[in-house]
Amino acid sequence: MLEVRDLAKIFDGFLAVAGVSFDVPSGSIGAIIGPNGAGKTTLFNLITGHLRPDRGRVVLNGRDVTGLAPHDLCRLGLGRSFQRTNIFPRLTVFENVQTAFLSHGGRGWNLLTRVERLYRDETLGLLQSIGLADRAHEVAGFLSHGGQKQLELGLALALEPKILLLDEPTAGMSAAETRDSIRLIERLARERGLTLLFTEHDMEVVFSIAERITVLHQGRVIAAGAPDEVRRDPGVRRVYLGERH
Numbered sequence: 245m246l247e248v249r250d251l252a253k254i255f256d257g258f259l260a261v262a263g264v265s266f267d268v269p270s271g272s273i274g275a276i277i278g279p280n281g282a283g284k285t286t287l288f289n290l291i292t293g294h295l296r297p298d299r300g301r302v303v304l305n306g307r308d309v310t311g312l313a314p315h316d317l318c319r320l321g322l323g324r325s326f327q328r329t330n331i332f333p334r335l336t337v338f339e340n341v342q343t344a345f346l347s348h349g350g351r352g353w354n355l356l357t358r359v360e361r362l363y364r365d366e367t368l369g370l371l372q373s374i375g376l377a378d379r380a381h382e383v384a385g386f387l388s389h390g391g392q393k394q395l396e397l398g399l400a401l402a403l404e405p406k407i408l409l410l411d412e413p414t415a416g417m418s419a420a421e422t423r424d425s426i427r428l429i430e431r432l433a434r435e436r437g438l439t440l441l442f443t444e445h446d447m448e449v450v451f452s453i454a455e456r457i458t459v460l461h462q463g464r465v466i467a468a469g470a471p472d473e474v475r476r477d478p479g480v481r482r483v484y485l486g487e488r489h
């Protein structure tokens with residue numbers, strides 16, 4: 245579904261992503277791991293059009309999409325969430341998801357339609373499936389951190405992605421929130437036939453759901469493969485696991 249070829253990004257002479265290649269097969273769950281500053285978020289930004297690569301290609305379903313704007317990629321089925329939560333804090337939970345549906349579907353209001361009815365069923369259905377139905381009328385900014393991350397996932401799903409890139413979906417969550425959130429993500433991926441690619445620091449999460457892991461270090465792929473292969477890889481143990489344990 246997604247082919248990344250030799251992607252590179254230079255910030256003021258600093259090679260943040262240094263020629264990264266990997267594939268994400270349709271329907272798979274893949275993880276990108278690596279220490280702080282390894283280049284994971286930059287790599288996601290290159291794939292999703294938030295940054296322009298200095299070199300390399302991004303191919304989505306056989307189509308070269310390198311350099312396309314985020315909203316164009318979104319229309320082609322590429323969704324994402326952000327490491328720092330990106331919701332509308334002053335709107336209610338319902339309005340947040342409704343806004344995402346409106347921006348995607350373009351079913352605008354007219355004088356005969358009441359705004360709160362637009363995408364009402366879709367919004368409530370999605371809130372149900374992300375476990376936020378009973379908080380629909382709370383102001384989003386007052387949700388717990390875990391709740392806000394859940395909502396952000398909902399915003400991404402309202403855009404009906406085929407492939408979803410999640411940048412540290414459990415960042416800052418408690419152990420219990422992390423467990424619930426991962427279960428939720430796994431279930432949604434299965435129900436919707438989504439392809440998932442995520443970055444994550446929590447190794448328990450990574451090894452519990454990723455089918456394929458790509459390890460970045462200083463902007464380069466130092467290992468890639470099934471969780472067991474990656475876990476055993478001496479290079480990974482040295483530069484990554486070794487650093488954290």
Ligand SMILES: Nc1ncnc2c1ncn2[C@@H]1O[C@H](COP(=O)(O)OP(=O)(O)OP(=O)(O)O)[C@@H](O)[C@H]1O
Nearest residue numbers: 255256260278279280281282283284285286287327
């Ligand atoms: N806009 C920018 N301008 C200059 N340098 C940047 C910019 N964005 C990222 N960097 C640098 O590029 C490197 C990779 O950063 P990036 O955020 O991609 O790492 P990461 O793997 O996502 O780290 P973390 O695990 O902390 O989220 C870092 O050294 C960072 O300081």
Ligand SMILES: [Mg+2]
Nearest residue numbers: 284285286327
């Ligand atoms: Mg990051």
